[in-house]
Amino acid sequence: MTVHHTIEIEDCGSTFRCPESEGLLQAMERQGRRAIPVGCRNGGCGRCLVRVTQGAFRTGPMSCRHVPPGQCAGGLALACRIYPQSDLKVRLACEMDREAAKQERPQGQNGR
Numbered sequence: 001m002t003v004h005h006t007i008e009i010e011d012c013g014s015t016f017r018c019p020e021s022e023g024l025l026q027a028m029e030r031q032g033r034r035a036i037p038v039g040c041r042n043g044g045c046g047r048c049l050v051r052v053t054q055g056a057f058r059t060g061p062m063s064c065r066h067v068p069p070g071q072c073a074g075g076l077a078l079a080c081r082i083y084p085q086s087d088l089k090v091r092l093a094c095e096m097d098r099e100a101a102k103q104e105r106p107q108g109q110n111g112r
């Protein structure tokens with residue numbers, strides 16, 4: 001049986017359902033929602049960067065250029081690589097989140 005969770009985008013109040021086996025961004029698109037910016041859909045471009053403010057999730061591979069290892073623990077993640085493990089509340093990454101990710105980028109790493 002597929003387990004689904006409710007995802008709430010705090011910025012606009014939009015909600016949609018996402019199975020544990022599907023990326024959050026992909027589930028959003030499949031249901032015709034447009035709350036999160038869409039780019040490569042593959043964890044590389046950083047367009048779908050969000051901060052999970054509530055709930056449990058796991059992630060697939062993400063570019064450390066956009067999500068340094070320490071930032072993921074704070075909820076920063078790429079929506080195309082987020083797989084919910086409970087209901088989630090997320091908000092779009094603000095400029096401050098993006099700057100913090102840039103500053104924490106590991107030295108000598110400029111990609112995945």
Ligand code: FES
Pocket residue numbers: 025037038039040041042043044045046047048049078079080081
């Ligand atoms: S859409 Fe490119 S990293 Fe998610």
